[in-house]
Amino acid sequence: MKFKVLTLFAFLMGFNLQSEQPTVYGKLWISIESQNTASGTEVDMVSNASRLGIKGSMDFGEGIEAIYQAEYEVDPVDGTADESKDRTFKQRNSFVGLKGSMGTIFLGKHDTATKRSQKKIDLFNDLAGDIKNILQGENRMSDLVGYTTPKINGFSATFNAIKGTEGLGDDSIGDSTSTSLSYDSENFYIALAFDSELKGYDSTRLTLQIPFSRSQLGIMFQESEKLSTGEEEDGYVISFSQKVGNKGTLKFQQTESDMKLDSGKQFSFGYDYKLSSKAKVFYFFTDLNGNQDSKEKEIHGAGFEYKF
16 A cells, blocks of 8 residues: 555645645755775765755644645755656655644654654764664655654653565555654653564664753664564664854764674764854764775765755
8 A cells, every 4th residue: 555645635635624824845955075985085065865845734623633744855966866766856754644632643654753763863864974874773664654642741652553564475554663652851851662573673772862051962772683584783872962152063973883884883073053043064074984894984074054
């Protein structure tokens, strides 16, 4: 079963409902990077998941509203966001749903509960130092039905039922699942998440984020089992950010795991400087290394981000 998000969106728009004007939004995020690998040095211009989207809601009354979002990655540098299929656009979180006092239910393509549970731990998300280079579980899945409870005294839970991905007869909605339970307050954020039979792995992820007056500490532990072999691997992320003046932020991050790279280690540091509430310039350095020379690399990057 394939969920046709845009078709469902058009169907909902056909009703005579009290709807807010759709919000068009996006982000242009471009950097110039120097990458040193075993094969030499290469300088290139890179789009870091630049995106364009539309979202909104429609009021059904009785405290219930329909919600919708269609978001696509774009590449203003090369023009082809989805290189594997030679397409200009690459689908990101796109869904329709219902939201009310009992929570939110949504269906379409969406980040899994486990991926979302990391919150802002990954300070280099969508950059060359993304934790997906090291850890399993950073999944955005199609054919997903999700439910998120309302937040009660800081607690919230999310459950995803996903179409099986291994092609072994388990190809119905719910054959793969992703679940998270979180607590969020001014003093700290903590989440426990589980993936079951998702892309061939069972995973457990524990995330802790502690904000201070002008800094933030993030810690993540994860254990994943490859179902085809029974092999278990663990990993961790430690991140720290520090405000510098009124507009600057220093960022440091260390990630280690054997999940995707034998003896994999990734260290990154960076500096962001706000030009306005919607624009910033940034610099980062990432060192990825392990027991495979072909995957080792050092990357220096500097660029510009603009949100609208």
